Amino acid sequence: MTETPETTPDTPSDTPPDRLSASPRSPHYAPDLLERGVGIMFNGTEKTNVDEYCVSEGWIKVVAGNARDRFGNPLTIKLKGDVKPFFKS
Numbered sequence: 001m002t003e004t005p006e007t008t009p010d011t012p013s014d015t016p017p018d019r020l021s022a023s024p025r026s027p028h029y030a031p032d033l034l035e036r037g038v039g040i041m042f043n044g045t046e047k048t049n050v051d052e053y054c055v056s057e058g059w060i061k062v063v064a065g066n067a068r069d070r071f072g073n074p075l076t077i078k079l080k081g082d083v084k085p086f087f088k089s
Helices: 031-035
Strands: 019-021 038-042 045-046 050-054 059-068 074-080 083-087
Touching: 031 038, 038 050, 050 074, 050 083
Parallel strands: none
Antiparallel strands: 019 050, 038 045, 038 083, 050 059, 059 074
């Protein structure tokens, strides 16, 4: 029986995580991955305004213009479709 090597946080992976957020308030926020540069292909088109994504559930959240909620945070809209994240580097 062979053991598979596990990736540690110090070892960069070639695949982006299943879920990632650009907002520091989110539990899915990972600044080291965001510094590396993550791009999103959504339904065959590259999106540059993605705030959060989830590959397994098939959705992205994009910022809705200049609209803000009562706490001053930008409002987001959830769009469902085919999500494919990639590293830009």
